[in-house]
Amino acid sequence: LVTPGYQEALGLRLRQGRLFTDADLSDGTRAWVVNEEFARLYLPPQPVGYRFEQRPPTGPEPTEIVGVVANVLKDGNDRRPQPEIYRVLRDSARVFSRFEMVIRTDGAPTSVAPSVRAVILNAAPSAAVETVPLSQRVVESVDQPRFAATVLATLAGLALVLASVGLYGVLSYGVLQRRRELGVRAALGAERRDLIRLVVREGLGVTLVGLAIGLAAAAAATRLMQSALFGVTPLDPISFAAAPIVLVFVATIACLLPAARAAAVHPSEALRCE
Structure with missing residues (x-):
């Protein structure tokens, strides 16, 4: 009334x-x-x-x-x-x-x-x-959801940082383990840019497979959270694009830097180190 x-x-x-x-x-x-x-x-x-x-x-x-x-x-x-x-x-x-x-x-x-x-x-x-x-009523109505969103965003940020550090460590270690292989390829005539391209392509391939599996699992899990979402869809494109972009960037750096250092070493030195 x-x-x-x-x-x-x-x-x-x-x-x-x-x-x-x-x-x-x-x-x-x-x-x-x-x-x-x-x-x-x-x-x-x-x-x-x-x-x-x-x-x-x-x-x-x-x-x-x-x-x-x-x-x-x-x-x-x-x-x-x-x-x-x-x-x-x-x-x-x-x-x-x-x-x-x-x-x-x-x-x-x-x-x-x-x-x-x-x-x-x-x-x-x-x-x-x-x-x-x-305005006070509005603030009070969103206090609890805002707190929950802040906690979840913080945990998600930490998870992304840990995933980035782990991904960088695994990929860079894998590249360093291939120094002898890269030295052999260089001794057989492979150019430096070809070695770098090979390492980056293989590293990104592994990363993209992991991202595909992770995104599929995330898409299934977000439907369970649909009732807690407001203003966004469970498959929000921005949310689903942010993490893969960061991880692909980290994977590229993790492969590129060690590969560039390994490819810069003279083939005889790389073989002698092994």
Whole structure:
């Protein structure tokens, strides 16, 4: 139950039709504004203008859908939007144990809070009044998800660093173990750039096979986390591209630097060292 102006004050985006006006307080036909989720689940493709009749104990009430507004994630960003109906509060004498007022101001919300409190207490001295800026409610609603995202991002960053260090160590060690082979190839006439290209190609081949297996496993695992994601898909291309790009870069450096050093050694020296 809302009053005219509620949706404008809250900044709800109108998708179809119109919002409530003062005329809806007295018209014989009851006006409803619904959100997109309600319209998707229960109404025809063109919901505005849809009429039906309610039958409460007080008698039949002709009702019309006059507008559709955007969904609001009232239960948190990790929950699907719920179907909602906005109805005009016609009975001003109705008593509520608790209700919320939305006040929109051009200035700082905290500057009008004392005046709002004074007006309410003047009308209802025994009322318990709490004034909270909407921005604070938004921050509180994302505190826990933000903390979880920060922890997961930190752990993911550490995992990427460890994977990069391990990959660099394994590939560079493998190249150093092939010094004799590279010396033999150089003695048989292989040019330095050919040796470097050979080592880098083989190192990247192993890396790409590992990345393919890892990405397939990650794609399967992310579907288990779908309910915890907001604003991104389980197969978000940026997330899936970042780690492979870093690991391919590390693998290239891990192969390129040791290969360049090994290829620069004279063949006779490389063979003598072995």
